[in-house]
Amino acid sequence: MKILVSGGAGFIGSHINVQALALGHEVVVVDNLSHGTRENVPAGVRFVYGDVLEPDAWTAQVGPVDAVIHLAAQISVPVAEADPLTDLKLNLEGTLRMLLTAERLGAAQFRTASSAAVYGNVSELPLREDGPALPIGFYGWSKYTAEQYVRHFAQMHKMAAVVLRLANVYGPRQRTQGEGGVVAVFCEALALGEVPEIHGDGRQTRDFVYVGDVARAFLHRLENPGPAGLYNISTESRTSVRDLFTALAKAAGAPYDGYRSAPERPGDITDSVLSRQKARAWGFEPETSLASGLQATWEYFRNKERGL
Ligand SMILES: NC(=O)c1ccc[n+]([C@@H]2O[C@H](COP(=O)([O-])OP(=O)(O)OC[C@H]3O[C@@H](n4cnc5c(N)ncnc54)[C@H](O)[C@@H]3O)[C@@H](O)[C@H]2O)c1
Missing domain, CATH: 3.90.25.10 (UDP-galactose 4-epimerase, domain 1)
Structure with missing residues (x-):
């Protein structure tokens, strides 16, 4: 499959790139390198410099794709509190622009990263996808609202969309700033x-999930996605x-x-x-021990x- 990865020069994207290549996919990364690096884009992956807020500037270089994995985001909770407009623009408008781009490039699949931050102050553990979401800050709200846009867009445009609510991701190449660092x-x-x-x-306490497992979740059942939807990616520990x-x-x-x-x-x-119950029913299990x-x-x- 040909996969477009926005924000693919970042932490999680760098692991998706390596795994997608090993699976025989063709990978194109679009990133504005605001936080990512070229070293995170291995040989064999095409790199297109671009901003998700300005897709007209780069879509012609990408061409038709089968799937879009959208990771480019404002990921810092303190930055979202200090500058909620920037957070809103990148996390909500950026997601909507990538949905429109996915459709324009003919993608049948759209996948994106949400966050445990959408659960906020929910006290009933483990946190479940069908339970309440009570974000306590702008980052949680922008991620939660983006989830709703993905759901609605996918319904209206018959696109198979998967949103992964990630627990605290850790692993090689993570930066020392940002969420879950x-x-x-x-x-x-x-x-x-x-x-x-x-x-x-x-x-x-936190639920720490290894980045290699998170990358695997993004590539899980790409050919045969099963029910579109929302899945926690976590260890439930x-x-x-x-x-x-x-x-x-x-x-x-x-x-x-x-x-x-x-x-x-x-x-x-x-x-x-x-909770990892829903991801398990989708056929996904994390494999890496803490x-x-x-x-x-x-x-x-x-x-x-x-x-x-
Ligand atoms: N790391 C975690 O623990 C964690 C937890 C929950 C959710 N997430 C989500 O996972 C996704 C990826 O996170 P990450 O940890 O890999 O972050 P990261 O900052 O390492 O990667 C994001 C990438 O997006 C790029 N980018 C930022 N703005 C852009 C723009 N306007 N146009 C193009 N590229 C742009 C950056 O240069 C960077 O390479 C984000 O949506 C984040 O909210 C991460």
Whole structure:
């Protein structure tokens, strides 16, 4: 299949590129390199420099495609709070423009990334796709609204659309800023010999899912997608930030108590874990254990620090 990946020079896109090539797909990445890098686009993947808000400037270079995976987004919660208009423009208008582009390029399939942030303050765990969504900030709202646009557009235009609500994604090539970057932040600090900070008492829990599994989910059943819809991509396991640090310290050979306590961040959700029941019924299961995912991530950051 020929797949267009918007934001494919970023963290998650870089893993989709590698897996899609290995599966024999033809891949074209469109990215404005605002946060991504050319190194994330491997040989064999065509790179088109472009902005998702201005598709007229680049669609002719891409040509017809079978599927669009739309990842380009404003991913920072603090940036969304400080500049909600930019967040809205990229996350909502950007998604709508990519839906229109997908149709124009003849794509039968559209896939995009949503976030656990849409659940916000829902307290009944595990979080389920058919349960309430109560975002607590602009990022959660822009992601949630984009989901509704995808659903409506796909219904009206008979397009098979899949929205993946991603838990906290971690893995090699993640930047240390942005959503869910705690693993990257810890790894970078440990690789630099610095002492990482844990906000609050460290008992807050998250659902950490390995990026290789997330990339696999985006490519899952592309040929035969099954029911269009919304799927959590998660492990359905809760890990406290303190336990995460301990597991990483083990991988890095660092002391388990080698962190500093920092004040709790206002608005931080206490516990988050996403049901994986619906994804399982779709035939998708994450395969990477937290220990092996953290090991791979630590090795990536250590090698990067050594210039390898
Ligand atoms: N990383 C996580 O934990 C996580 C969790 C939930 C959801 N998500 C979602 O997954 C998607 C991908 O996230 P990521 O972690 O790979 O982010 P990323 O920042 O690494 O990648 C996004 C890419 O989009 C590009 N981009 C940004 N604005 C653009 C524009 N206007 N036109 C073209 N390209 C543009 C950036 O240069 C970057 O390469 C996003 O939709 C994000 O909201 C990520």
